[in-house]
Amino acid sequence: MAKKRTKSKKPTSSQKGFSLKLSKQNKIILGSLLIVLSIALFFSFMSYYFTWQEDQSMLSEFKDRNAQASNLLNKFGASVSHFFMYKGFGLASLSFPLLLAITGLYLFLGLDSKGLIGKWIWGLTGIIWISIALGFFAFEQPLLGGLIGYEMNDFLQDYTGKIGVFLLLVFVLMVILVRLFNFSPEGVAKFFRSQKQQLKSDFKKSKSTPVTVQSDDGSVELSMETDTPVAVDTYTHKKDIPPLQSEAGLDVNLPQEEDLDIDLKVEKVTEEKEETDVKAEKLVKDFGEFDPKLELGNYKFPHIELLDQHGATGGITINQEELEENKNRIVSTLKNYKIGIAQIKATIGPTVTLYEIVPEAGVRISKIKNLEDDIALSLAALGIRIIAPIPGKGTIGIEVPNKNATIVSMRSVIASNKFQKAEMELPIAFGKTISNETFVVDLAKMPHMLMAGATGQGKSVGLNAVLTSLLYKKHPAEVKFILVDPKKVELTLYNKIERHFLAKLPDSEDAIITDNTKVINTLNSLCIEMDNRYELLKLAMVRNIKEYNVKFKARKLNPNDGHKFLPYIVLVIDEFADLIMTAGKEVETPIARLAQLARAIGIHLIIATQRPSVNVITGIIKANFPARIAFRVTSKIDSRTILDAQGADQLIGRGDMLFTQGNDVTRLQCAFVDTPEVAKITEYIGSQRAYPDAHLLPEYVGEDSGTGIDYDIADRDSMFRDAAEVIVTAQQGSASLIQRKLKLGYNRAGRIIDQLEAAGIVGPFEGSKARQVLVPDILSLEQLLQNETK
Numbered sequence: 208m209a210k211k212r213t214k215s216k217k218p219t220s221s222q223k224g225f226s227l228k229l230s231k232q233n234k235i236i237l238g239s240l241l242i243v244l245s246i247a248l249f250f251s252f253m254s255y256y257f258t259w260q261e262d263q264s265m266l267s268e269f270k271d272r273n274a275q276a277s278n279l280l281n282k283f284g285a286s287v288s289h290f291f292m293y294k295g296f297g298l299a300s301l302s303f304p305l306l307l308a309i310t311g312l313y314l315f316l317g318l319d320s321k322g323l324i325g326k327w328i329w330g331l332t333g334i335i336w337i338s339i340a341l342g343f344f345a346f347e348q349p350l351l352g353g354l355i356g357y358e359m360n361d362f363l364q365d366y367t368g369k370i371g372v373f374l375l376l377v378f379v380l381m382v383i384l385v386r387l388f389n390f391s392p393e394g395v396a397k398f399f400r401s402q403k404q405q406l407k408s409d410f411k412k413s414k415s416t417p418v419t420v421q422s423d424d425g426s427v428e429l430s431m432e433t434d435t436p437v438a439v440d441t442y443t444h445k446k447d448i449p450p451l452q453s454e455a456g457l458d459v460n461l462p463q464e465e466d467l468d469i470d471l472k473v474e475k476v477t478e479e480k481e482e483t484d485v486k487a488e489k490l491v492k493d494f495g496e497f498d499p500k501l502e503l504g505n506y507k508f509p510h511i512e513l514l515d516q517h518g519a520t521g522g523i524t525i526n527q528e529e530l531e532e533n534k535n536r537i538v539s540t541l542k543n544y545k546i547g548i549a550q551i552k553a554t555i556g557p558t559v560t561l562y563e564i565v566p567e568a569g570v571r572i573s574k575i576k577n578l579e580d581d582i583a584l585s586l587a588a589l590g591i592r593i594i595a596p597i598p599g600k601g602t603i604g605i606e607v608p609n610k611n612a613t614i615v616s617m618r619s620v621i622a623s624n625k626f627q628k629a630e631m632e633l634p635i636a637f638g639k640t641i642s643n644e645t646f647v648v649d650l651a652k653m654p655h656m657l658m659a660g661a662t663g664q665g666k667s668v669g670l671n672a673v674l675t676s677l678l679y680k681k682h683p684a685e686v687k688f689i690l691v692d693p694k695k696v697e698l699t700l701y702n703k704i705e706r707h708f709l710a711k712l713p714d715s716e717d718a719i720i721t722d723n724t725k726v727i728n729t730l731n732s733l734c735i736e737m738d739n740r741y742e743l744l745k746l747a748m749v750r751n752i753k754e755y756n757v758k759f760k761a762r763k764l765n766p767n768d769g770h771k772f773l774p775y776i777v778l779v780i781d782e783f784a785d786l787i788m789t790a791g792k793e794v795e796t797p798i799a800r801l802a803q804l805a806r807a808i809g810i811h812l813i814i815a816t817q818r819p820s821v822n823v824i825t826g827i828i829k830a831n832f833p834a835r836i837a838f839r840v841t842s843k844i845d846s847r848t849i850l851d852a853q854g855a856d857q858l859i860g861r862g863d864m865l866f867t868q869g870n871d872v873t874r875l876q877c878a879f880v881d882t883p884e885v886a887k888i889t890e891y892i893g894s895q896r897a898y899p900d901a902h903l904l905p906e907y908v909g910e911d912s913g914t915g916i917d918y919d920i921a922d923r924d925s926m927f928r929d930a931a932e933v934i935v936t937a938q939q940g941s942a943s944l945i946q947r948k949l950k951l952g953y954n955r956a957g958r959i960i961d962q963l964e965a966a967g968i969v970g971p972f973e974g975s976k977a978r979q980v981l982v983p984d985i986l987s988l989e990q991l992l993q994n995e996t997k
């Protein structure tokens with residue numbers, strides 16, 4: 208596709224430049240011809256001015272060999288000059304030899320002819336302008352402006368009058384001065400200023416030329432004599448005067464007058480461009496920036512109508528009675544504990560209302576914090592959370608759940624300005640804060656997220672909210688998901704967008720991973736992908752994926768060197784506890800490795816668990832997941848395990864959550880997106896044109912397969928020989944080659960590769976690289992196989 212587009216684009220005239228495809232010798236010949244021609248024209252034109260009257264009569268006798276013209280170049284000179292000067296542009300025609308000479312020199316010296324077209328355009332504009340101007344001012348002498356100048360003047364004056372033509376000439380002159388000579392009012396002012404300074408310094412110089420005259424009494428007198436030359440250092444303008452010597456042998460050093468009128472010239476340093484940059488610029492000029500979305504150029508982002516309102520059209524309803532009631536209870540409860548309140552303010556959120564209290568002077572904050580349970584009891588409400596003090600404010604917050612919680616629909620957060628205008632790499636609209644603001648974060652900055660909460664508290668909805676946000680904002684070329692769903696039901700809907708948004712291992716049938724053993728392979732494959740990406744970043748000399756992709760789009764990275772546009776990869780594991788219980792270290796190690804290193808290369812992990820215990824969320828996992836989300840949990844300990852703070856045990860469930868990215872904990876109401884909505888979105892995307900396959904991750908074969916396997920010759924696959932021939936001919940030991948050439952499944956191809964290794968035809972497994980082929984040609988292969996059977 209990309210090629211098609213590039214072909215249809217025609218290069219612009221400036222790109223074409225003056226790119227005559229001539230050999231070097233031809234350029235020299237053509238260059239010399241133009242130079243000679245320009246000299247001939249110059250002499251013809253010059254002498255035409257003195258001889259035109261005499262020569263005019265013989266123009267008709269050009270063919271007559273005996274007729275002679277007075278022009279320096281005889282009849283040729285007379286005719287050409289008559290054409291250019293009399294019938295053409297008059298005196299301005301002298302520019303033609305100049306332009307020809309420049310062109311000739313460019314060709315002769317083999318200079319880069321890029322600017323030549325510009326010179327001709329400006330030259331011709333100048334010729335026309337001079338011709339008309341001379342026609343205008345020297346109306347009486349038509350030879351100065353030539354016939355064209357005269358006629359054009361006449362023509363213009365018929366329409367605009369003399370003043371009109373004059374104004375037009377002034378305007379065109381301005382255009383020429385501004386465009387060609389960078390004329391500007393400041394430039395003119397600077398010129399006059401420097402002239403003035405020059406005059407001033409000359410004047411000073413002439414006035415202050417000191418000369419010594421020695422009097423009889425040995426004293427030193429100084430007098431001024433204007434015309435005595437004094438050496439002046441032109442750079443510093445300091446007078447170079449030797450120290451005077453009095454008779455008494457006293458060295459008298461004349462104080463040198465400091466001249467502060469030194470002009471500082473600042474020379475602009477032009478950045479040196481590397482050759483690749485120049486090439487890239489040319490490619491971008493010719494074909495435009497690389498567009499990763501081009502392959503699915505007609506892709507339509509899901510529209511907002513696919514999402515439901517969930518009855519939350521009117522926003523939050525304020526129940527005045529409830530507010531008054533809660534306020535009175537808070538005030539009286541605190542009064543019982545002898546805590547006076549100076550001021551109280553309520554902020555109503557979708558699920559909870561925040562009462563901000565300014566206690567009276569002298570009340571200790573810790574006292575209120577300790578009374579948390581008592582206050583909760585007297586307010587008879589679940590999910591009271593006390594924030595003492597609210598960070599950044601001098602107040603204490605008491606969060607009280609609303610009697611009727613409002614559902615925050617995914618539709619409302621997706622449609623919000625904040626999300627729509629978010630300039631983030633991977634924007635996620637989580638929901639709304641307590642003050643009813645839409646909460647949008649960048650997954651790329653997090654860079655990995657841990658999500659935990661007791662069962663049924665909104666984790667799956669939270670994951671769907673994350674995925675939906677990305678689906679609404681990102682093109683299939685920009686992000687790929689790897690979905691791990693041991694529960695087998697939660698993420699199945701995303702199957703429909705496999706060929707748009709999912710990534711998988713080359714051998715797997717389903718893109719959504721439900722089998723724990725496959726997770727290990729996927730994680731290891733992701734580690735290989737990570738290493739490969741780091742290698743690419745190193746080659747490109749950039750620090751992260753964003754810079755890499757910018758450079759790739761600007762065509763500064765050559766795809767022939769293995770460079771390609773890198774999509775973000777988001778790995779989502781829905782039930783991490785299950786995984787760590789069955790696979791333990793085998794998953795923990797690659798996850799920790801990815802979490803530690805993958806941020807720069809655009810691989811981001813989201814792991815969710817309903818069992819937030821320390822053996823699931825281990826220290827090593829926790830240390831690498833700074834962004835954490837806690838839905839409601841059953842104990843304070845669980846809350847601490849997730850957030851390193853309590854509070855998650857006091858949430859009210861149904862998407863009520865706490866979010867932290869390191870320090871502050873923010874209470875949010877997660878946006879609600881129901882399964883039918885996700886189904887509609889995936890259906891909408893899935894029905895569009897897709898890539899031929901899901902995004903393929905690098906091949907990873909487990910450690911136990913491969914090396915050291917001793918296959919019996921009799922057990923060999925029936926396609927063994929064909930496969931061996933394919934591999935040896937291509938000299939490339941990869942399972943996917945066998946798959947493609949012999950149309951085999953991945954598993955069978957993998958088995959054959961193992962057999963080839965056992966037979967000594969290919970080398971051992973080398974990670975993401977193809978195996979080494981140990982047999983150089985088909986003949987050697989024949990010999991090897993024959994020897995085996997002997």
Ligand SMILES: Nc1ncnc2c1ncn2[C@@H]1O[C@H](COP(=O)(O)OP(=O)(O)OP(=O)(O)O)[C@@H](O)[C@H]1O
Nearest residue numbers: 661662663664665666667668817861862877878879
């Ligand atoms: N943000 C939300 N707003 C309103 N209701 C919600 C929200 N999130 C979840 N719920 C309600 O809670 C129910 C359970 O949510 P969800 O399936 O996400 O829980 P879960 O934590 O994934 O449970 P499990 O671990 O058993 O899969 C939903 O069916 C829905 O009714």
